[in-house]
Amino acid sequence: MPPTSNPPVTAVVAMTPSGVIGLEGTMPWRLRQDLQRFKRMTMGGVLVMGRKTFDSIGRALPGRRTIVVSRQPDLSYQSVDVASSPDAALQMGGQAPIYVVGGAEIYRQLIDRCDQIFLTRVLSGVAGDTELELDLSDFRTVEQFRVPAGPADAVPTEFFRMVRKRRSENS
Numbered sequence: 001m002p003p004t005s006n007p008p009v010t011a012v013v014a015m016t017p018s019g020v021i022g023l024e025g026t027m028p029w030r031l032r033q034d035l036q037r038f039k040r041m042t043m044g045g046v047l048v049m050g051r052k053t054f055d056s057i058g059r060a061l062p063g064r065r066t067i068v069v070s071r072q073p074d075l076s077y078q079s080v081d082v083a084s085s086p087d088a089a090l091q092m093g094g095q096a097p098i099y100v101v102g103g104a105e106i107y108r109q110l111i112d113r114c115d116q117i118f119l120t121r122v123l124s125g126v127a128g129d130t131e132l133e134l135d136l137s138d139f140r141t142v143e144q145f146r147v148p149a150g151p152a153d154a155v156p157t158e159f160f161r162m163v164r165k166r167r168s169e170n171s
Contacts, residue, residue, distance in 0.1 A: 007046075007093060007094070007095050007096055007097050007098055008097050008098070008115045008116065009090065009098045009100065009110070009113050009114050009115055010041075010097065010098070010099050010100065010114060010115065010116045010117065010118060011099075011100045011107060011110070011111060011114045011116075011117045011118070011119075012038060012041065012042065012099050012100065012101050012117075012118045013101075013102065013107060013117065013118070013119055013120070013132065013134070014027065014029075014031070014034060014119075014120040014121075014122055014157075015119070015120075015121065015122065015132055015134075016121070016122045016123075016124055016125070016126060016128075017121060017123070018125075018131070019131040019132050019133050019134075020122075020126060020127065020128035020130070020131055021102065021103070021104060021128065021130050021131065021132045022102075022103065022104075022128055022129065022130030023126075023127065023128040023129055023130070024129065025052065025055070025056045026056050028126045028127070028128050029122055029124065029126060029154070029155060030153075030154065031120070031122070031152075031153045031154075031155075031157060032152040032153060033147055033152050033153050033157075034120050034147070034153070034157060034159075037120075037159070039061075041099070041118060042061075042064055042099045042101075043063045043064060044063060044064065044096065044097075045064055045065075045096050045097040045098065045099050046064065046065045046066075046067060046093040046094070046096045046097070046098045046099065047061065047064050047065070047066045047067070047099050047101050048067050048069065048083075048086070048089045048090070048093065048098055048099065048100050048101065048106065048110070049066070049067075049068060049069070049100075049101045049102055049103070049106060050068070050069050050070070050102065050103045050105060050106045051068055051069070051070040051072070051075065052103055053101065053102040053103045053106070054066070054068045054077070054080070060077070060078075060079045060080050064099075065081070065093075065096065066079070066080045066081070067080070067081045067082070067083050067089045067092055067093065068080055068081070068082050068083070069082075069083050069084075069085065069086055069088075069089050069106055070082055070083075070084070071084070086106060086109045086110050086113075090110070090113065100114060103130065104130055104131070104132045107132055107134070108132070111134060111135075114164070115163065115164050116139070116161065116162060116163045116164065117134075117136070117139055117160070117161075117162040118159070118160075118161055119134075119136075119159070119160040119161075119162060120157050120158070120159050120160075121157060121158040121159075121160065122155060122157050123155060123156045123157060123158065124155040126155075136162065138164055138165055139162035139163060139164055139165060140162060140163060140165050141160050141161070141162050142161055142162065142163050143159075143160070143161035144158065144159065144160050144161075145158070145159055146158050146159075147159065
């Protein structure tokens with residue numbers, strides 16, 4: 001029997017150029033096109049998120065398995081798995097593609113395990129109370145496009161698909 005490989009792990013994050021990812025427990029923008037892209041990209045996969053992120057969504061998203069990372073051992077949600085650590089969440093994910101979807105602490109703990117990043121840069125100076133600083137030097141952009149502001153999205157965005165560089169590319 002051939003050895004099994006680990007499933008791909010992808011961080012999916014929307015943030016401003018200054019690193020804002022949240023305000024009062026929610027995203028401080030409404031980007032319909034980005035949410036539609038998020039749904040298309042993650043459908044059939046496993047979403048790994050922190051408890052606060054899950055609480056802000058309020059439910060498991062259809063068509064995707066949800067694993068919530070929490071230090072609370074007795075935490076339980078309907079139709080959601082709970083992991084005691086980010087590593088445990090990755091192990092629980094099985095062989096389906098895994099999408100790390102927040103919040104800031106989960107991104108920081110799992111970025112070194114990610115094979116790629118789907119980054120939406122929200123081109124806005126919106127203020128927030130949750131920020132994220134990502135070191136993207138180990139990743140290279142393989143796809144990039146701009147989405148102008150319009151009826152669906154109040155502010156313009158840029159989308160980047162970035163993949164982890166091979167060791168030879170980092171030298």
